[in-house]
Amino acid sequence: MPDRTALPRAMLAAWVLLLLAACSQGPAPTPPASWGWQDASGERAIAPDEAYPELFQAVQESRLFSDQKHFVDALPLREPARIRADYLRERERPGFDLRAFVGRNFEESGSVETAPPEAGADLASHISDLWPALTRHYEQVPAHSSLLPLPKPYVVPGGRFREVYYWDSYFTMLGLAESGQHQRVRDMLDNFAYLIDTYGHIPNGNRSYYLRRSQPPFFAYMVDLQARREGDAAYRRYLPQLQKEYAYWMEGSAGLRPNEARLHVVKLADGSLLNRYWDNRDTPRQESFLEDRATAARAPQRPAGEVYRDLRAGAESGWDFSSRWLDDDRELASIRTTAIVPVDLNALLYHLERTIAKACASSALKACEQGYGARAEKRRQAIEDHLWHPAGYYADYDWQRRRPIERINAASLFPLFTGLASAERAGRTADSVAAQLLRPGGLATTTRASGQQWDEPNGWAPLQWVAVQGLRAYGRDALAEDIGRRFLAQVQQVYDREGKLVEKYDISGNQGGGGGGEYPLQDGFGWSNGVTLQLLRLYGPGAGR
Incomplete structure (x- = not known):
């Protein structure tokens, strides 16, 4: 069981070394003060590029670390203002050593390590053994860390992902529930409710540099998962947070005219309100600073801020990145995420509206129930009107060009997953x-x-689960089972060969982990663990007996 309040051992060790090194040089430095989840606020969480912008840019531009996320996760060992002032002064001196300066002023973060499976451990047993290794609990963090404190324990994905992530966590929680870790499911749900209450939404992850965006809104599904244990009491408890999350996604809708968009909301020509992915900043992502600048440089005909915003919105989508958002499949600089009304996001918001209506009904709030029910019905009709492709599947919609996107993708199954599809269209989508x-x-x-x-050839655990559950809900059990068994076999093959579960898989027949993107393949791995356990329940050895 992780220590409930202790800071990471590496951080403590660094402070001890600093104290010992300073003993012969006068007064010892004071370790960074800590702050807890009770003290958190949006004003308190300052991202590294805002705390010491010149140093941040110098470190990232120098490629001091191979992963641009490494520095923004590092712990400042002093007040950022003092570090910044010292850097601005010392950088002018002959022989200034940037690496040495960073080493004196920051403690680096390591990756999340997972142990190899015990000899003879089957897949399910190994996953159950992984949960403790992936669990973290930081009620307090050093005052200037980019990590945001949370009141209860949580499970991280693994590898370079040392923090909790929003949409990942739903699929991780499915696995925790299957492992009988019901208290951890409740803990994580409470953490997300806390984030909504504290910051007004669930950020991409619990880092200060993730606060300007969210991820696909699965909070209502997390409440559904908890309700399986305790019934309607879960809906009543989390109704305020469900409504706050909805308000975040719908902010800016008032006063919109047809063919206009503001923040996450798009008003189509017929007056329908749908949603898009967005980010409040139009600068390079701190954790991918050089990559984003290089991408924008390849589109000199576009304002750089426009490219940065679309990259950030792509990160909010969870699909970072995909040809789904690109005009040119081979050029990331052609990204137009904010011009697209995504079918998965709007299906999830339909479910959020339905869940709020259900929670209101459980609380005997009739007007509330009717209001959100009406919003859900309007969204369902708008999805049917605009996010259906005549070729026979649900599709994203380009609201600027006023036409559906001419490509099918795994998000086409979200209307089945959330239950909004008609039987006829669900069948046609399944066939496609x-x-x-x-x-x-x-x-x-x-x-x-x-x-x-x-994109091809990668397959992702959350999309397999959405497909399986969506198809089963509409009676396409054989196709659901075929997908589930194929993916399980892929996971098993990698596990048998390498002794691990990974973030994504090459499902083309090469029987390996996936590739592509901005960073090496990560193992751990939260959502792969969760979906695998659920698929084993449905289709594994002895399933259905």
Whole structure:
């Protein structure tokens, strides 16, 4: 069981070394003060590029670390203002050593390590053994860390992902529930409710540099998961947070005219309100600073801020990155995320509206129930009107060009997953998916091989689960089972060969982990663990007996 309040051992060790080194040089430095989740606020959480902008830019531009996320996760050992002042002064001196300066002023963060499986451990047993290694609990963090404190324990994905992530966590929680870790499910749900209350939304992850965006809104599904244990009491408890999350996604809708967009909201020509992905900043992502600048430089005809915003919105989508958002499959600089009304986001918001209506009904709030029910019905009709492709599947919609996107992808199954599809359209979508997205190792993400990680040949655990559950809900059990068994076989093959579960899989028949994207393949791995356990329940040895 992780220590509930202790700071990471590496951080403590660094402070001890600093104290020992300073003993012969006068008064010892004071370790950074800590702040807890009770003290948190949006004003308190300052991202590294705002705390010491010149140093941040110098470190990232110098490629001091191979991963741009490494420095923004590092712990400042002194007040950022003092570090900044010292840097601005010392950098002018002959022989200034940037690496040495960073070493004196920051403690680096390591990756999340997972132990190899015990000899003879089957897949399910190994996953159950991984949960403690992936669990963190920082009620307090050093005052200037980019990590945001949370009141209860949580499970991280693994590898370079040392913090909790929003949409990842739902699929991780499915696995925790299957492992009987019901208290951890409740803990994580409470953490997300806390984030909504504290910051007004659930950020991409619990880092200061993630606060300007969210991720696909699965909070309502997390409440559903908790309600399986305790019934309608869960809906009543989290109703305030469900409504706050909805307000975040709908902010800016008042006063919109047809063919206008503001923040996450788009008003189409017929007056329908739908949503898009967005980020409040139009600068390079701190954790991918050089990559984003290089991308923007390849589109000199576009304002750099426009490219940065679309990259950030792509990160909010969870599909970072995919040909789904690109005009040119081979050029990330052609990204237009904010011009697209995504089918998955709007299906999830339909479910959020329905869940709020259900929570209101459980609380005997009739007007509230009727109001959110009406909003859900309007959204359902708008999805049917605008996010349906005549070729026979649900599709994203380009609101600027006023036409559906001419490509199927795994998000086409979200209307089945959330239950909004008609039986006829669900059947046609299932047929289209079977014809175009089925691969030896499961469900393909898209039909395009762009080099981006959310494209061919990669298959992702959350999308397999959405497909399986959506198809089962509409009676397409055979196709659901086919997808589930193919993906399970892929996961098992990698586990048998390498002794680990990974973030994504090459489902083309090569029987390996996936590739592409901005960073090496990560193992751990939260959502792969969770979905694998659920698929083993449905289709594993002894399932259904």
